[in-house]
Amino acid sequence: MFRRSSEKYVVLQDALPIEEQWAIERAVIQVMPAAKPPAHFVSRLREDLVTEARLQQATQQERTGQALKLFGLLSGGLISVIGGLLVWLLVQRGSEKAPLVDTLRGPTSSDLSLSGA
Amino acid sequence: MTNEDERDLVARAKADPEAFGALYERYVERIYSYHVRHTSDHVEAEDLTSRTFYRALRSLHRYRDTGAPFQAWLYRIAHNLLVNWYRDRGNRPTVSLDVEDPIPLESTGMGPEAWLATAERREALRRVIDALPEDRKTLIILKFFEHMTNAEIGEILGKTEGAIKALYHRTLISLRHAMREGAGNVPEIQ
Numbered sequence: 001m002f003r004r005s006s007e008k009y010v011v012l013q014d015a016l017p018i019e020e021q022w023a024i025e026r027a028v029i030q031v032m033p034a035a036k037p038p039a040h041f042v043s044r045l046r047e048d049l050v051t052e053a054r055l056q057q058a059t060q061q062e063r064t065g066q067a068l069k070l071f072g073l074l075s076g077g078l079i080s081v082i083g084g085l086l087v088w089l090l091v092q093r094g095s096e097k098a099p100l101v102d103t104l105r106g107p108t109s110s111d112l113s114l115s116g117a
Numbered sequence: 118m119t120n121e122d123e124r125d126l127v128a129r130a131k132a133d134p135e136a137f138g139a140l141y142e143r144y145v146e147r148i149y150s151y152h153v154r155h156t157s158d159h160v161e162a163e164d165l166t167s168r169t170f171y172r173a174l175r176s177l178h179r180y181r182d183t184g185a186p187f188q189a190w191l192y193r194i195a196h197n198l199l200v201n202w203y204r205d206r207g208n209r210p211t212v213s214l215d216v217e218d219p220i221p222l223e224s225t226g227m228g229p230e231a232w233l234a235t236a237e238r239r240e241a242l243r244r245v246i247d248a249l250p251e252d253r254k255t256l257i258i259l260k261f262f263e264h265m266t267n268a269e270i271g272e273i274l275g276k277t278e279g280a281i282k283a284l285y286h287r288t289l290i291s292l293r294h295a296m297r298e299g300a301g302n303v304p305e306i307q
Contacts, residue, residue, distance in 0.1 A: 016289050024292050025261050031243045032258070034146075035153040041163055042145055046138050049170055053134035056174065 120186070127187050131177055141170055144188065147263065148195055154258050155199055157247065165202060169195045189272045192263075196255055196273050203251045245295040253288045260285065 016024075126143075129136035148169050152162035172194050180190055246254065252274055259265045259273065267281040274281065 015286070016293065020293065021289060024289055024296070027242055027296065028246065028257055028261055028292070031239045031246065032154045032262070034150050034262070035159070035162070036146060037149040037163065037166065038159075042142075045145070045167055045170065046141055048167075049141055049174060050134045050138045052171065053137045053174055057132070057134060 123187055124182060127177075127180065127182070131180075137174060137177070140187075144191055145170070147188075148191065150262070151192070151195055151258060152199070154262070155251075155254060156202070161202070165195070165198055168198050172198070185272050186269065188263075189265075189269050192259065192273045193275075199255070200251060242296060245292065249288070249291075253284065253291075256281065256284055256288055257292075 123143075126136055126140055130140045145166065149162055149166045152165040152169075153159060156162055156165065169191070173191055176194070180187075246257070249257075255274060256270060259270045265273075267278045267285070270276075271278045271281045276284070
């Protein structure tokens with residue numbers, strides 16, 4: 001859509017002298033005076049916000065506690081599973097090594113005595 | 118309070134409700150004034166102020182100190198709520214009858230006619246300001262009353278510094294135009 005260049009860009013020759021800018025600023029300040037909030041509103045809102053912040057903090061702590069508990073349970077379970085697997089592997093390896101040791105060790109004295117007999 | 122103190126207060130407010138209370142006390146009047154200047158209505162301003170601080174409380178854990186002042190973050194929340202407020206009201210401008218108390222004649226030292234003319238000019242200018250688009254109104258409030266830089270205003274309005282500069286210029290031109298010619302024949306204000 002076509003737009004006039006004066007709408008798109010700042011027209012330099014239209015620049016406002018600083019005195020005029022101040023005059024506009026003063027005029028605007030005069031018609032938009034500061035408004036103070038009522039004291040009872042300020043104190044009531046403060047109380048409400050602090051209460052809400054405490055509630056939010058308690059909820060946050062509760063959530064953190066629950067998350068830690070869940071993490072503890074999961075990691076405990078995981079450690080148990082990994083520990084169980086390690087024990088099982090060690091037992092397996094132990095039982096695989098046992099016949100080999102027996103072969104390497106050769107016949108025992110009792111075996112010899114038996115064979116001699 | 119220095120910037121360092123404020124940073125410290127904001128950091129503490131994330132975990133300490135009382136520190137958030139102190140932060141609230143520091144900004145409540147300014148945020149309230151900002152909303153009153155936009156809405157021209159004390160009840161609406163109270164509601165918007167409450168919502169601004171409740172939203173700030175809920176989002177504070179997400180606030181990251183990027184070097185911009187905390188007030189820019191807070192005003193951004195206030196601005197977003199105002200954008201919704203304007204949208205809900207269908208962008209209808211309001212007239213500030215309940216906010217502005219006319220300056221008493223005795224305190225001005227003017228004659229009745231001059232006083233009346235000034236009051237009319239003030240009211241007319243107020244109507245012009247009320248009719249400004251929301252972003253322009255925000256701009257003049259933050260510029261004239263909060264004395265923010267273009268960069269800070271850009272942060273709040275989500276615009277670049279250059280865009281704010283151009284918008285400010287256009288706003289001044291339109292205000293001057295309204296004060297000189299149109300909008301209820303508003304002559305130059307003293």
